[in-house]
């Protein structure tokens with residue numbers, strides 16, 4: 042006999058979200074958020090495990106229709122070091138920190154789904170509700186995997202979603218393969234020989250060399266990479282010198298590399314190193330490069346993506362699910378989970394007039410709370426109805 046789902050209402054979902062929004066916590070510091078998540082999950086009657094990678098939480102729900110596949114639904118809980126400029130009643134109460142990426146909404150939608158599914162677990166198999174720390178920069182997903190996420194809780198597939206400014210509310214986008222780029226970061230120190238600015242021949246001009254290197258970097262993409270494989274190298278910080286009449290000895294650069302293809306990623310890194318070596322040889326400099334391979338590309342499983350798109354259409358309506366959007370050059374640490382088993386990461390429209398992600402006036406759109414919750418519940422229904430996942 043099928044149970045009747047007890048859906049949390051808009052008011053309840055919104056109350057959770059606004060509470061998280063007022064109390065934003067950054068990477069691995071999500072103690073209050075994590076405690077609240079665990080408290081709510083326990084109140085729904087779920088089997089709750091805390092402390093994975095510090096603040097990570099996993100709740101387990103077994104279906105009442107017997108054995109079947111094991112899946113994971115994942116939300117992120119962390120906020121950013123951004124000072125909120127919104128004046129709303131639920132604005133951040135912590136100076137310098139805010140939920141500028143909507144993870145407060147992601148957490149609340151998954152909590153709603155957990156409550157709904159716990160009230161009527163009419164499926165065959167097991168659902169894991171994964172609440173992860175530190176999505177922004179710090180790789181909380183990787184930390185949870187290293188802490189034994191998939192060993193303690195074996196899963197056959199894993200799913201996630203992100204709100205997407207620019208897409209209308211009530212619409213979604215599903216990519217069949219690549220959805221978010223890989224991301225690396227670098228710190229480069231070039232050391233020359235400082236001297237009087239009036240006598241540059243007595244020094245080694247690291248500043249001139251750094252400028253040449255920066256202008257050459259786009260050519261590593263535009264003239265060396267296949268044009269149909271998107272890639273970006275951006276220098277985002279350039280620090281040198283303090284006064285008018287001194288050639289600085291040390292130049293510090295920072296930046297990032299983004300692409301989707303892993304062999305290409307290795308090639309770009311190698312050619313970046315070659316360009317630095319050549320520049321140093323030409324100008325007589327020394328270089329110290331700290332190149333940090335960060336997140337892999339997020340690649341959806343095509344068969345599972347098809348199911349997610351069908352489920353989203355059933356929730357949002359015909360014509361509301363885009364399948365034609367290009368991937369984002371931004372990155373996402375769900376990529377680590379999608380490397381462990383088939384995964385799908387979808388975008389849920391946050392509104393055409395939404396401030397962009399990470400903007401101090403951004404806010405998660407509350408109209409999405411029931412939509413995201415219903416997507417999760419419908420997805421579980423579609424995936425765990427007959428004992429097997431998409432081939």
Ligand SMILES: [Zn+2]
Nearest residue numbers: 142177398399
């Ligand atoms: Zn973000």
Ligand SMILES: [Zn+2]
Nearest residue numbers: 142143176203
């Ligand atoms: Zn985010």
